[in-house]
Amino acid sequence: MLAHVYEHLLAQYVLKYLQDKGFFISSDITLTAKTYGDTCFMDAEFHNPEAQDAYNEALRLFDKRDIPGSAALRAAAECGIEMNRLVTELVQDKLLHKLSSVQSSAWRQQSDITYRKADDKSSVNTLFCMPYIKYGVESKNLFPEYVLEYSVDEKYIQSPVDQALAAVVIQAVALNFLVMIREKHTVYDRGDQWSEASKSVGYRMFLGLIKKDDNIVDQLKREFMEYMQFLSASSFCDNLQAALVRCSHNYEQVLLGRDTLNSILGGCVIGGEGWLKMADNKLIGQILKAIEIDVYDI
Known part of the structure; x- marks a missing residue:
C-alpha cells in the first residue's frame, strides 16, 4: 500500500x-x-x-x-x-x-x-x-466520473494527414494537461476513447473524482485556457515537430499506433512521408489553437 x-x-x-x-x-x-x-x-x-x-x-x-x-x-x-x-x-x-x-x-x-x-x-x-x-469497502458507486472531451472541428482538416496530426496534438495536449490537473485536483484517469467522425477529431478522457464538485466544470475549462497559453509559449510545438520527424523514419516511435490511427481515419494508413508532412511547426500551432474542450459528468 x-x-x-x-x-x-x-x-x-x-x-x-x-x-x-x-x-x-x-x-x-x-x-x-x-x-x-x-x-x-x-x-x-x-x-x-x-x-x-x-x-x-x-x-x-x-x-x-x-x-x-x-x-x-x-x-x-x-x-x-x-x-x-x-x-x-x-x-x-x-x-x-x-x-x-x-x-x-x-x-x-x-x-x-x-x-x-x-x-x-x-x-x-x-x-x-x-x-x-x-x-473502506470497495464500491464502484463511490466516486463521480467526469469526461474531458477534446475536439478539432473538420473545417481545420483538409486531408487524412491533417486529421492524423489533429489526433496526435489532441492526445499530447490531453495527457500533459492531466499532469497540471493533478496538481490542483484529486482525480484518477479511468481511460480514454476516440470519437468516430468522418473528418473531425474527438478524444475523451474519463476522470474519477474524489467527490461531486459543482464548480469543477468551469474550473477545468478556465484552467485549460490558461494551460493552452502556457503550451503556446513553451517548446511544446517544437518538441512535437521533432518527434514527428523521428516518426517518419522510426516506426517503433510513432506517436499513435497504426491500429489506432487506422480506426480514427476510417481505414487509412500513414507512412513515413505522411509523418514527415505532419512535422510542420505552423500546422501544429494551428491545430493547437483549434482545440476545444467540453467537461461534463456522467
Whole structure:
C-alpha cells in the first residue's frame, strides 16, 4: 500500500518537473509507473535523448524533498479512487514518516534485479489497512466520473494527414494537461476513447473524482485556457515537430499506433512521408489553437 501511494507521488512529481524543464509526454517521454505488491516500478521511454538527464535529476530531487502533507493526502485519495475505496482513516504524520523512509532507499535498475518477491501481506490487491491509513469497502458507486472531451472541428482538416496530426496534438495536449490537473485536483484517469467522425477529431478522457464538485466544470475549462497559453509559449510545438520527424523514419516511435490511427481515419494508413508532412511547426500551432474542450459528468 505504501508503495502504491509513493508511486502516485513520484510519477506526478517527475512529469511536472519534466514539463517545467520543457519536456512533454508523447513528444519527449513515455512514463509508466506501476506497483506490484510493495515494489514500485518506473518505466521510462525517452523519445528525446535530452529528456533523460532531466528525468534522472527529477528522481534525485524527489528523494531529497520534503513531501508536502497535501500532496501525500491527494496521492492516498487517488489510490482510493483507483481501487474504488474511500480513505476512512489516515494519520498524516505517520504516513509522511513512512514515505520518507522509502525516499532514503536507493533506486535499483530493473536490469540488475534477478527477482524481488513481495511480502505476501503487502499486496496492493489484498491489503487495505495499515496503522497509518485505512481504506473502506470497495464500491464502484463511490466516486463521480467526469469526461474531458477534446475536439478539432473538420473545417481545420483538409486531408487524412491533417486529421492524423489533429489526433496526435489532441492526445499530447490531453495527457500533459492531466499532469497540471493533478496538481490542483484529486482525480484518477479511468481511460480514454476516440470519437468516430468522418473528418473531425474527438478524444475523451474519463476522470474519477474524489467527490461531486459543482464548480469543477468551469474550473477545468478556465484552467485549460490558461494551460493552452502556457503550451503556446513553451517548446511544446517544437518538441512535437521533432518527434514527428523521428516518426517518419522510426516506426517503433510513432506517436499513435497504426491500429489506432487506422480506426480514427476510417481505414487509412500513414507512412513515413505522411509523418514527415505532419512535422510542420505552423500546422501544429494551428491545430493547437483549434482545440476545444467540453467537461461534463456522467
